Amino acid sequence: MMSERPSLVDIVLAVNRIRSKLCVTPVVTSTCLNDLTGRNIYLKCENLHKTGSFKCRGALNTVIKALENKEISISGFVTHSSGNHGQALAWSAKSVNLPCSVVVPVGTPLVKTNAIESYNAELVLCPPTPAARLETCNKIGHEKNYMIVPPFDHPDVIAGQGTIAVEFLKQVEDLDAIFVPVSGGGMISGIAIYAKQINPNIRIYACVPEGKMLSECLKSCERLWPNPPAFLNTKAEAIRLQQCGEITFPIMCDLVEKEVFTIDDASMIAATKFAFERLKLVVELASGCALAAILSDQLKTLDKNIKNIGVILCGGNIDINKLPWIENETKTKDI
Amino acid sequence: MMSERPSLVDIVLAVNRIRSKLCVTPVVTSTCLNDLTGRNIYLKCENLHKTGSFKCRGALNTVIKALENKEISISGFVTHSSGNHGQALAWSAKSVNLPCSVVVPVGTPLVKTNAIESYNAELVLCPPTPAARLETCNKIGHEKNYMIVPPFDHPDVIAGQGTIAVEFLKQVEDLDAIFVPVSGGGMISGIAIYAKQINPNIRIYACVPEGKMLSECLKSCERLWPNPPAFLNTKAEAIRLQQCGEITFPIMCDLVEKEVFTIDDASMIAATKFAFERLKLVVELASGCALAAILSDQLKTLDKNIKNIGVILCGGNIDINKLPWIENETKTKDI
Numbered sequence: 001m002m003s004e005r006p007s008l009v010d011i012v013l014a015v016n017r018i019r020s021k022l023c024v025t026p027v028v029t030s031t032c033l034n035d036l037t038g039r040n041i042y043l044k045c046e047n048l049h050k051t052g053s054f055k056c057r058g059a060l061n062t063v064i065k066a067l068e069n070k071e072i073s074i075s076g077f078v079t080h081s082s083g084n085h086g087q088a089l090a091w092s093a094k095s096v097n098l099p100c101s102v103v104v105p106v107g108t109p110l111v112k113t114n115a116i117e118s119y120n121a122e123l124v125l126c127p128p129t130p131a132a133r134l135e136t137c138n139k140i141g142h143e144k145n146y147m148i149v150p151p152f153d154h155p156d157v158i159a160g161q162g163t164i165a166v167e168f169l170k171q172v173e174d175l176d177a178i179f180v181p182v183s184g185g186g187m188i189s190g191i192a193i194y195a196k197q198i199n200p201n202i203r204i205y206a207c208v209p210e211g212k213m214l215s216e217c218l219k220s221c222e223r224l225w226p227n228p229p230a231f232l233n234t235k236a237e238a239i240r241l242q243q244c245g246e247i248t249f250p251i252m253c254d255l256v257e258k259e260v261f262t263i264d265d266a267s268m269i270a271a272t273k274f275a276f277e278r279l280k281l282v283v284e285l286a287s288g289c290a291l292a293a294i295l296s297d298q299l300k301t302l303d304k305n306i307k308n309i310g311v312i313l314c315g316g317n318i319d320i321n322k323l324p325w326i327e328n329e330t331k332t333k334d335i
Numbered sequence: 336m337m338s339e340r341p342s343l344v345d346i347v348l349a350v351n352r353i354r355s356k357l358c359v360t361p362v363v364t365s366t367c368l369n370d371l372t373g374r375n376i377y378l379k380c381e382n383l384h385k386t387g388s389f390k391c392r393g394a395l396n397t398v399i400k401a402l403e404n405k406e407i408s409i410s411g412f413v414t415h416s417s418g419n420h421g422q423a424l425a426w427s428a429k430s431v432n433l434p435c436s437v438v439v440p441v442g443t444p445l446v447k448t449n450a451i452e453s454y455n456a457e458l459v460l461c462p463p464t465p466a467a468r469l470e471t472c473n474k475i476g477h478e479k480n481y482m483i484v485p486p487f488d489h490p491d492v493i494a495g496q497g498t499i500a501v502e503f504l505k506q507v508e509d510l511d512a513i514f515v516p517v518s519g520g521g522m523i524s525g526i527a528i529y530a531k532q533i534n535p536n537i538r539i540y541a542c543v544p545e546g547k548m549l550s551e552c553l554k555s556c557e558r559l560w561p562n563p564p565a566f567l568n569t570k571a572e573a574i575r576l577q578q579c580g581e582i583t584f585p586i587m588c589d590l591v592e593k594e595v596f597t598i599d600d601a602s603m604i605a606a607t608k609f610a611f612e613r614l615k616l617v618v619e620l621a622s623g624c625a626l627a628a629i630l631s632d633q634l635k636t637l638d639k640n641i642k643n644i645g646v647i648l649c650g651g652n653i654d655i656n657k658l659p660w661i662e663n664e665t666k667t668k669d670i
Contacts, residue, residue: 023363023364026361026363028358028361028383029358031385047615048363048614048615048616050366052615111612273655276617276655277446277617277655279383279617280382280383280387280616280617280618280651281383281615281616281617282611282612282614282615282616282617283615316615320608320611320612320658320660321660321661323655323658325655325656326656326661
């Protein structure tokens with residue numbers, strides 16, 4: 001049986017698997033950001049990726065790998081997702097001409113559900129709790145013989161997200177650290193597995209919303225989170241899970257810095273606005289979380305030898321009719 | 336005396352002059368855009384450039400070349416500009432540690448004037464007519480011994496903008512056409528000089544706001560525009576000059592397609608929104624003008640052999656507190 005923790009080889013194989021359908025995302029720099037931080041900041045633009053986020057990497061890797069296995073027959077794919085992974089799986093399934101169902105909690109932004117439907121996936125609404133999402137997803141998988149592709153806690157998904165690091169370390173050869181927004185932990189796990197083997201001195205920092213308790217959990221290497229799993233009180237809906245995964249958390253304990261960057265919503269919004277205004281990039285609040293860490297006072301306390309810092313701008317799926325720095329309701333909203 | 340029309344060599348020299356201070360802008364693609372048009376669309380992201388537009392190329396080339404000339408002594412630089420060229424010159428002057436004055440018409444968006452001032456340039460307001468801008472600019476140049484760097488009608492500015500084509504033709508080797516938003520014509524002239532010599536079969540199309548009369552002028556190779564020079568009635572303030580330049584227009588007559596893409600404001604706004612929503616790029620309406628041409632019915636009438644189309648997303652300087660698809664006034668506007 002396959003190990004649950006993907007290896008560097010799994011990540012390199014994932015690169016080969018996805019490369020014909022996915023572009024290499026650009027890295028951009030900003031003198032303004034370098035001046036503000038006194039370090040060299042490199043922004044990996046996953047917001048410019050297919051479906052608007054990094055999630056297409058893990059979803060596509062999982063889908064293609066499943067079809068390579070001739071011993072099982074799959075009729076389609078299903079997932080539960082706050083949106084980005086749902087879009088990514090819908091797109092991936094469409095790219096291999098198989099059907100897809102996506103379970104999303106009531107209240108998911110229209111910009112995300114519209115996009116899922118634009119990739120021909122069936123949209124299934126469920127109550128906004130982690131338990132209800134899992135249950136609905138399992139039911140569809142069982143009834144339709146669809147493979148369940150979880151948003152993060154799966155080795156092929158993690159390996160797919162790890163391809164970010166393969167590209168990034170090729171694009172910027174001397175990165176001292178990478179800042180990664182964290183929800184379930186799939187992206188940071190994949191990045192850490194690859195990057196720490198290529199360069200054991202590189203530091204991988206998690207950037208999270210308030211209430212995540214990640215620093216305590218990483219320091220003790222224990223799942224201190226209360227059950228049942230809860231959503232955080234943050235506007236950054238792509239990173240609102242409190243708990244990391246059963247597969248991802250042990251990887252994070254081994255490879256990710258114990259020092260966590262915890263970001264309040266106001267700082268995420270300000271950083272997102274900075275990305276629009278100064279970097280000319282449309283990013284979602286989860287990207288703003290990592291950018292806010294770079295702009296934080298906490299960054300100033302980091303070792304000065306951490307000179308070249310990579311930042312993952314993980315996605316760009318934000319409702320541009322309802323930008324978070326425009327306070328009142330706008331006319332376009334209700335049309 | 337130097338010829339007024341820059342050569343291919345001038346453009347290659349400009350590449351060498353500016354390369355240490357400016358990045359190569361990325362080219363992005365979009366399956367959605369390819370599906371909508373039935374062609375391969377390549378977007379050159381000048382919105383991601385220093386100062387938020389392509390204008391840094393021409394300004395920096397002119398500034399550095401002026402300082403290479405040991406026979407004249409320059410105390411600083413001055414220009415009149417609707418904003419983007421002003422920002423670009425301010426940044427270029429700052430990068431060589433010389434002062435800069437920028438003459439802008441009353442009513443220029445705050446996002447642009449703030450940016451000019453952020454590069455330490457002196458801001459000089461004038462009435463919003465082309466004549467007043469020129470006059471104020473000449474006065475400052477004379478009084479302070481500043482070199483006047485016009486926004487487009489100067490061989491070094493044109494050569495600098497031509498560096499876009501050097502990069503673009505390297506990034507995408509088999510471009511059949513390039514779509515370029517046009518105001519004074521500096522960018523399209525520089526691009527056309529380089530691209531048509533590298534590949535005489537490439538077609539260079541101008542994209543302009545309504546009222547520009549460019550097609551008539553190009554077809555007759557005559558300046559049919561009324562005098563004094565007027566501004567067009569368009570929300571795309573970066574491309575609101577009616578007349579092209581005295582140097583640029585003859586270049587355009589020789590090298591640019593007579594078929595012009597004329598775009599109304601509503602189409603520019605829709606295309607700009609498309610860029611935000613689907614491409615995850617912050618662009619200004621002038622970029623939306625070129626993108627709207629790509630999305631227009633007119634494009635469908637183009638020769639089917641024009642398969643690989645480059646589009647210049649010329650800039651990203653848009654007021655993100657006042658996006659044109661959000662109709663009502665927002666709270667943040669008056670803060």
